[in-house]
Amino acid sequence: MRKYLKSYAIVALGSVIFALAFDWFFAPNQVAMGGITGLAQVINALVPWLSVGVLAFVLNVPLFLAGWKYIGFHLLASSLFSMFVSSVAIDVIAAVYPFPAMDPMLATLCGGALMGLGLGIVFSQGATTGGTDVVARLLKLRIPWLPMGKLMLLPDFVVLALAAVVFGGVEAALYGAVGLFVATRVMDTVLYGLDTSKVAYIISDRWKAVSDMLLKDLDRGVTLLQGEGGYTGTEKQVLLVAFKQKEIVEIKQRVHEIDPHAFMIVCDAHDVLGEGFGNYRKEEL
Numbered sequence: 001m002r003k004y005l006k007s008y009a010i011v012a013l014g015s016v017i018f019a020l021a022f023d024w025f026f027a028p029n030q031v032a033m034g035g036i037t038g039l040a041q042v043i044n045a046l047v048p049w050l051s052v053g054v055l056a057f058v059l060n061v062p063l064f065l066a067g068w069k070y071i072g073f074h075l076l077a078s079s080l081f082s083m084f085v086s087s088v089a090i091d092v093i094a095a096v097y098p099f100p101a102m103d104p105m106l107a108t109l110c111g112g113a114l115m116g117l118g119l120g121i122v123f124s125q126g127a128t129t130g131g132t133d134v135v136a137r138l139l140k141l142r143i144p145w146l147p148m149g150k151l152m153l154l155p156d157f158v159v160l161a162l163a164a165v166v167f168g169g170v171e172a173a174l175y176g177a178v179g180l181f182v183a184t185r186v187m188d189t190v191l192y193g194l195d196t197s198k199v200a201y202i203i204s205d206r207w208k209a210v211s212d213m214l215l216k217d218l219d220r221g222v223t224l225l226q227g228e229g230g231y232t233g234t235e236k237q238v239l240l241v242a243f244k245q246k247e248i249v250e251i252k253q254r255v256h257e258i259d260p261h262a263f264m265i266v267c268d269a270h271d272v273l274g275e276g277f278g279n280y281r282k283e284e285l
Contacts, residue, residue, distance in 0.1 A: 007078070007125045007126075008078065008081060008125075010121060010124070010125050011078055011081060011082050011085070011121075011122055011125050011127045012081070012082075012085050013121060014082070014117075014118045014119065014120070014121030014122035014124075014125075014129075015082045015083075015085035015086040015089060015118065015122060015129060016085065016086070016089045016118075017114060017115075017117055017118030017121065018086050018089075018115055018118035018119060018122070018129055019085075019086045019087075019089035019090040019093055019118075020089070020093060020114065020118075021111045021112075021114035021115035021118060022037060022052070022090055022111075022115070023090060023093040023094050023099060024093075024099045024111065024114070025099075025102075025107040025108070025110055025111025025114065025179075026041070026107070026111050026115075026176075026179070027041070027052070027094070027099075028098070028099045028100060028101045028102075028107075029101050029102060029104050029107040029108075029175075030104075030167060030172050031104060031107055031108050031111065031172060031175045031176055031179060032159075032160050032163030032164070032167065032172040032173050032175065032176030033159070033163075033176055033179070033180075034152070034155070034156025034157065034159045034160055034176065034180050035152070035155070035156055035159060036056050036059045036060055036063070037052065037056050037086075037090075037129075038156070038159040038160065038163060038176070039055075039059060039159050039162070040052045040053075040055035040056040040059060041163070042159070042162050042163050042166045043055050045166050045167065046166060051090075051091050051094075052090055052091070052094075053086075053087040053088060053089075053090040053091035053094075054087070054091070056083070056086070056087045056090070057083060057084070057087040060083050063135065064076065064079070064080065064083075075126055075127065075128070078125065078126060078127035079127050079128045079129070081127070082122050082127045082128065082129050083128075083129055086129050104171075104175050105175070105178075107175075108175045108176075108178050108179040108182070109178070109179070109182055111179050112178065112179035112180065112181070112182030112183040112186070113182055113183070113186050115179070115183045115186075116182060116183035116184065116185065116186025116187040116189075116190070117186055117187075117190060119183065119187045119190075120186065120187040120188075120189070120190025120191050121190065123187065123190075123191055124190065124191060135151075135152075135155050136151035136152040136155075139151045147188045147191070150184065150188075152184060153180070153184065156180050157177070157180075160173040160176045160177055160180070161173065163176060197242060197243070197244060197245065197268075197269040198242070198243055198244070198245060198247075198248055198266055198267065198268065198269055199240065199241070199242045199243075199266075199267050199268075199269040200239075200240075200241050200242075200243070200251065200264055200265065200266045200267075201225075201238055201239070201240060201264070201265040201267075202238070202239040202241070202255060202262060202263070202264045202265075203227065203236050203237075203238050203239075203262065203263040203264075204239070204255070204258070204259040204261075204262035204263070205259065205261070206258055206259040206262070207224075207236075207237040207239055209258050209259070210239060210255055210258050210259065210262065211224070211239055213254055213255075213258060214239070214241055214251070217254070218243070218247065218250070218251065218254070220241050220242070220243050220247075220251075221241065221242070222239050222240070222241050223239070223240040223241070224237055224238070224239065224240075225237070225238040225239075225240055226238070242269060248266060252264070252266075
């Protein structure tokens with residue numbers, strides 16, 4: 001129960017951040033949004049007495065009914081909760097304090113970053129804010145190798161095109177596209193970029209000493225790969241080792257101390273699974 005309460009509290013926080021981004025940066029500056037919230041924004045421009053929060057909630061219902069068989073009970077319940085919180089928060093924040101307009105580009109960049117943060121927090125708990133988030137989550141089942149941010153782009157751009165027609169110009173849609181790009185990058189960073197792992201390939205004539213140092217001193221697993229020099233034809237042992245970002249400086253120093261002529265390639269590594277790193281989760285994005 002405590003685990004679920006913590007998860008739903010985090011979902012609520014992300015949903016409020018999402019709503020704050022809309023009321024603070026998008027709505028007062030007529031910057032178009034993608035997704036169901038953006039569609040609600042378009043309808044609100046045509047029918048002002050219908051609030052964005054209520055419209056977003058009503059428009060989301062058919063999507064949830066269409067996708068509940070595929071997304072499971074936890075995602076359905078948490079997403080309904082997130083959708084409710086964000087919809088209510090949008091209307092409450094707008095009623096309590098109408099934010100003044102600002103420079104559209106500044107609003108676009110800040111709004112996109114704040115919205116991406118909110119979406120990333122919600123998605124990290126296995127929930128969505130509804131709308132195209134649900135569509136992207138369903139697409140993720142068929143195209144698991146694409147990040148969530150990219151899966152959201154297509155339906156969001158359709159909504160931005162509608163906004164351009166309703167608002168009578170392409171400026172609002174273009175600002176919205178910039179904001180959408182920033183939001184998806186920030187969201188993917190929250191979801192995937194926090195895994196600050198590295199992987200190194202080390203080629204050294206003193207590979208045994210380097211391997212012992214990694215195994216015994218730094219407590220890192222080492223895999224030996226059989227290599228061969230393309231020019232010399234000499235057989236080489238290639239060490240493959242995964243480690244945390246904070247260990248990179250020490251590993252470089254220790255390898256250099258053992259063999260100043262060692263050849264070392266360090267690469268970014270995401271989704272490192274296994275002992276000392278992450279665990280596999282089937283529902284992971």
